[in-house]
Amino acid sequence: MPIRRSSRDDTPPATGCGTVLGKLRGRPLVHSSSPLETVHGTVSVFEDTPEEEHQQKTNRSVENHLWPTVDGVVSLPYLIAHKLGNKTNDICEAFKMISQKTCISFHERTTEMDYLNFVDGNGCASFVGRRGGPQPVFIGPNCHPGNICHELLHALGFYHEHMRQDRDRYISVLYENIMKGKEQEFLATNASMQDLPYDLKSIMHYGKYYFSANGQPTIVAKTKGMNIGQRRYLSELDVQRIRKLYSCEMYVDESQRSEWDQM
Numbered sequence: 001m002p003i004r005r006s007s008r009d010d011t012p013p014a015t016g017c018g019t020v021l022g023k024l025r026g027r028p029l030v031h032s033s034s035p036l037e038t039v040h041g042t043v044s045v046f047e048d049t050p051e052e053e054h055q056q057k058t059n060r061s062v063e064n065h066l067w068p069t070v071d072g073v074v075s076l077p078y079l080i081a082h083k084l085g086n087k088t089n090d091i092c093e094a095f096k097m098i099s100q101k102t103c104i105s106f107h108e109r110t111t112e113m114d115y116l117n118f119v120d121g122n123g124c125a126s127f128v129g130r131r132g133g134p135q136p137v138f139i140g141p142n143c144h145p146g147n148i149c150h151e152l153l154h155a156l157g158f159y160h161e162h163m164r165q166d167r168d169r170y171i172s173v174l175y176e177n178i179m180k181g182k183e184q185e186f187l188a189t190n191a192s193m194q195d196l197p198y199d200l201k202s203i204m205h206y207g208k209y210y211f212s213a214n215g216q217p218t219i220v221a222k223t224k225g226m227n228i229g230q231r232r233y234l235s236e237l238d239v240q241r242i243r244k245l246y247s248c249e250m251y252v253d254e255s256q257r258s259e260w261d262q263m
Helices: 051-056 082-099 145-156 236-245 254-261
Strands: 039-043 046-048 073-080 104-108 115-120 124-127 134-139 171-173 219-221
Touching: 073 082, 082 104, 082 115, 082 134, 082 145, 124 145, 134 145, 145 236
Parallel strands: 073 104, 073 115, 115 134
Antiparallel strands: 039 046, 039 124, 124 134, 171 219
């Protein structure tokens, strides 16, 4: 099922959630305004990628497409379409999931040229990394805070966890059970692993039955009894990855360190 993309929404924006501040601080980052082409989407609970963009995905370097820092804070401007008024709370909760444990903040767009543009869709979808200009984040009726948080991590520059180069040590991909035409969703990429361990608990990991053609598993964890594909929280390694990619740990506010350690 293709992701529907509204090319334009001329209605006034919905009321946002103001500014959601990150807990930590990071060092300035060099960034590129070159566009990224890869989109990851969600139909119901699945993350998908348009067929025409798979050819450009595997060799991307997200480190060249990060959002910039100002005074040690990465703050992403956003705009929420009027049609999404009933999803504003879910979007704000997704912001908090990230901001409460990292140096990433979100604020309502004023005059910024580059911003996250939340628009109506039949599923959840986001470009990977900073694209430049009004960057669409598609929100469908079944997108809840965890799904939206997943898409925000794509926008911050993260690929799916099951696409890591070292994934075969931790999971088995059962291609015989995958829907025809969706095999590319399970291919490994050359994206950086950031010198952090593989994370079966990641909010960026596919679930056991994603894109199953026959009701049988498409991904099986090699750790017995391990559930994969959760969309309820950022794992400890998810948080570490965000902090590392955006250098959040370089300028931690010492007055907040004890608060973070207790979370």
